Amino acid sequence: MISNFLNLFEDIFFNEKYSSLNFIIQKIDPRVKIFSSIALISIAILAKSILTLIILTSIIFILSIVSRIPLKIFLIRTSLIPLFTTLIALPLIFITPGNQILNLNFINITTEGVHKALIFILRVWTCVNSLILLTLTTKFSNIINAMEKLKIPKIFTVMISITYRFIFLSINEAYRMLLAKESRTFKKESRLKEIKTLASMLSTLFIRSYERGERVYLAMMARGYNGSVNNLEKMSINRRDVVFILIVLFICIIALSSEYFLGVS
Amino acid sequence: MDLAIEVKDLSYSYPDGFLALDRVSLKVILNERVAILGPNGAGKSTLLMLISGLLKPSKGSIHILGRPIDENIHKIRSEIGIVFQDPDDQLFCPTLWEDVTFGPLNMGLSEDEVVKRGKEALRMVGLDGYEERAPHHLSAGEKKKAAIATVLVMKPKILILDEPTANLDPKGKKELVKIIDNLHKNQKITLIIATHDMDFIPLIADRAYILNKRIIAEGNLEDIFSDSDMMMKAGLDLPTVTRLFEFINEFMGSDKVKPIPLTIEQALQEIKRLLKNPQ
Ligand SMILES: Nc1ncnc2c1ncn2[C@@H]1O[C@H](COP(=O)(O)OP(=O)(O)OP(=O)(O)O)[C@@H](O)[C@H]1O
Numbered sequence: 138m139i140s141n142f143l144n145l146f147e148d149i150f151f152n153e154k155y156s157s158l159n160f161i162i163q164k165i166d167p168r169v170k171i172f173s174s175i176a177l178i179s180i181a182i183l184a185k186s187i188l189t190l191i192i193l194t195s196i197i198f199i200l201s202i203v204s205r206i207p208l209k210i211f212l213i214r215t216s217l218i219p220l221f222t223t224l225i226a227l228p229l230i231f232i233t234p235g236n237q238i239l240n241l242n243f244i245n246i247t248t249e250g251v252h253k254a255l256i257f258i259l260r261v262w263t264c265v266n267s268l269i270l271l272t273l274t275t276k277f278s279n280i281i282n283a284m285e286k287l288k289i290p291k292i293f294t295v296m297i298s299i300t301y302r303f304i305f306l307s308i309n310e311a312y313r314m315l316l317a318k319e320s321r322t323f324k325k326e327s328r329l330k331e332i333k334t335l336a337s338m339l340s341t342l343f344i345r346s347y348e349r350g351e352r353v354y355l356a357m358m359a360r361g362y363n364g365s366v367n368n369l370e371k372m373s374i375n376r377r378d379v380v381f382i383l384i385v386l387f388i389c390i391i392a393l394s395s396e397y398f399l400g401v402s
Numbered sequence: 403m404d405l406a407i408e409v410k411d412l413s414y415s416y417p418d419g420f421l422a423l424d425r426v427s428l429k430v431i432l433n434e435r436v437a438i439l440g441p442n443g444a445g446k447s448t449l450l451m452l453i454s455g456l457l458k459p460s461k462g463s464i465h466i467l468g469r470p471i472d473e474n475i476h477k478i479r480s481e482i483g484i485v486f487q488d489p490d491d492q493l494f495c496p497t498l499w500e501d502v503t504f505g506p507l508n509m510g511l512s513e514d515e516v517v518k519r520g521k522e523a524l525r526m527v528g529l530d531g532y533e534e535r536a537p538h539h540l541s542a543g544e545k546k547k548a549a550i551a552t553v554l555v556m557k558p559k560i561l562i563l564d565e566p567t568a569n570l571d572p573k574g575k576k577e578l579v580k581i582i583d584n585l586h587k588n589q590k591i592t593l594i595i596a597t598h599d600m601d602f603i604p605l606i607a608d609r610a611y612i613l614n615k616r617i618i619a620e621g622n623l624e625d626i627f628s629d630s631d632m633m634m635k636a637g638l639d640l641p642t643v644t645r646l647f648e649f650i651n652e653f654m655g656s657d658k659v660k661p662i663p664l665t666i667e668q669a670l671q672e673i674k675r676l677l678k679n680p681q
């Protein structure tokens with residue numbers, strides 16, 4: 138049933154249970170994590186060699202494993218976006234001029250093309266990995282809080298936190314609607330039929346989530362919401378955080394210098 | 403007599419043009435307990451949202467604690483706590499604890515105070531130990547209790563409850579009556595409650611407004627409930643014991659029992675009196 142799928146979807150993409158575990162990465166201060174993610178992403182964007190990207194991604198994988206995040210969950214969460222980038226990168230294989238590997242009449246595959254596509258996909262994957270590790274190991278309210286402490290403009294933090302709430306609302310709303318529909322469906326339907334019903338419910342779903350969002354916003358106002366998310370978790374930078382950030386910086390410097398000065402490619 | 407709430411000639415149309423309230427006026431005195439009664443679609447929830455400053459009147463004015471509501475709306479919001487009819491509108495955080503502490507943190511209270519109040523509010527509604535649960539995974543009654551906790555925690559001067567007993571089990575209801583009683587007597591809170599639960603009203607209110615788009619009647623519960631024709635016309639009913647004693651009165655001829663009891667306790671005393679002295 139689609140409603141089961143919805144539950145699964147929520148569980149895989151929005152479950153916060155791994156952020157309340159207490160392993161290495163979960164213990165790092167959220168601000169340090171955000172900063173490190175940004176650092177890793179910058180390096181991934183600057184990197185020009187496949188090797189560097191593979192090493193960066195492996196480091197992130199190792200970090201997620203030591204934080205006891207199930208590999209399956211991590212992989213599912215991180216591969217959704219690269220799936221689309223693969224589609225986008227595919228033409229690069231054919232249109233980049235260079236050393237031909239395969240030459241059919243009209244299709245040309247070149248080494249340079251394959252190389253470019255691989256770099257592109259790996260780069261996006263590394264960035265996504267880094268962000269997913271951040272969100273998997275940090276409570277959402279802590280991320281927002283840390284962003285505020287890092288002086289990221291309020292408009293961004295408010296937008297992100299409202300969007301996040303809205304996603305939940307939509308999922309819950311969709312779930313309720315689907316259950317209501319299933320309770321009045323008396324024979325087994327084909328997937329196609331189910332999807333069609335879902336599509337016809339989509340506009341209602343949108344309006345319903347929108348109006349519920351509006352009411353939830355009123356509830357937030359009624360409880361004194363003024364744009365900032367407060368919570369009780371204390372943030373303090375201790376030795377562990379300093380060591381972590383030094384390691385990240387060290388990795389970044391090694392990666393950059395090996396690429397630009399030693400010419401690794 | 404200081405007024406907690408004064409509503410004058412208030413009309414409200416929803417954005418789609420539907421007129422939900424028509425020239426409503428009402429007054430609530432400090433530390434009073436007032437019930438808003440009316441059939442489905444009467445505009446009770448709309449009225450409560452307006453009083454909390456969450457909707458803007460189309461016409462008319464609202465004063466809270468002597469001040470017009472549109473000035474100083476933020477200050478006023480910290481003094482009014484509203485529990486929505488649908489708890490799904492009220493609970494929006496990933497964990498119940500975050501939801502309960504949301505209001506007090508916005509009020510800028512110290513951390514110790516927030517933790518103390520949060521624990522206390524959860525204990526009051528009987529949800530201690532639920533801190534890390536996801537609000538959208540709670541049962542309907544638990545959600546209602548959670549919603550009530552998220553408002554109690556702010557210790558508002560005026561407490562507005564929209565159908566607070568919906569989905570509560572008998573124990574939950576009794577506990578709610580106790581909480582309300584305590585807030586009213588010890589914290590001098592002002593209460594406004596919208597409900598259809600006629601047996602619940604005499605336990606938590608002294609006065610009532612009958613609303614059906616307009617104010618149809620107003621008065622002490624005894625007066626309101628002795629006009630059963632008006633209540634019927636408004637699509638409402640009387641508390642069960644009140645209805646029973648109406649029959650007894652009819653059966654015994656004329657107004658034998660006056661005032662008509664509203665609660666089981668009052669009824670018991672009346673029955674004892676009748677048994678002791680049948681004439
Ligand atoms: N967002 C909205 N847009 C348009 N009309 C609305 C909206 N919300 C409520 N109404 C209408 O306003 C009227 C009053 O609604 P309200 O929710 O205040 O009733 P109520 O007295 O609380 O009813 P109930 O006892 O069922 O809770 C209803 O007829 C309803 O259809």
Ligand SMILES: [Mg+2]
Nearest residue numbers: 446447487564
């Ligand atoms: Mg209502």
